[in-house]
Amino acid sequence: MKRLAFLLVAVLIGTTVAMAQNRGGQRQFDPEEMAKRQTEQFKTELELNDTQAEKMEKVLLKSYNEMTTLRQEMTGEEDRTKMREKMTEWRANQQKELKKILTDEQFAKYEKLMEERRANRRGRPGGGRQ
Structure with a gap:
């Protein structure tokens, strides 16, 4: 029984670590890379x-840098209305x-x-939160 519990915990930890590293195949772009890619x-x-x-x-580079700053400022911010206003202004x-x-x-x-x-993002999981 102890072996089974240990095995279960090991599998859960391994799965969690693997998912955290993979992040669903998503790749984060830095502002310069995003600006170049979008411009092309x-x-x-x-x-x-x-x-x-x-x-x-x-x-686009200036805009993406501003967005990065905005996102950092809004981390943990509970006021969705304030966030939405800032995003609309941006x-x-x-x-x-x-x-x-x-x-x-x-x-x-x-x-x-x-x-x-925007319409395509709304159809994907995690996209188009409004």
Whole structure:
């Protein structure tokens, strides 16, 4: 009986450690990597020229750095309304900066792409918490 209990505890600990290390196959990106990756995607999807792509990468990098700071500040914060307000303000600032770079047609396409991505995230576990 002691052997069985020990074996069960060992299996549970091993499983917990394995899951903590794997994190479901998710990979965390640093802001620079995210900005580069997103810019490359948008360069193709929105048909950005080199100048637009360069400016967009700078805006995205600044924006992602701000997001990282916001997330650190909000860790453990219980007031979801306050969090939502900060996130809404962050998103509005990002869009205002991108609107300066993109043509009206590109910005409309950007908004459509972002809405599609948000809709896709809502369908996944852990995504689209509102």
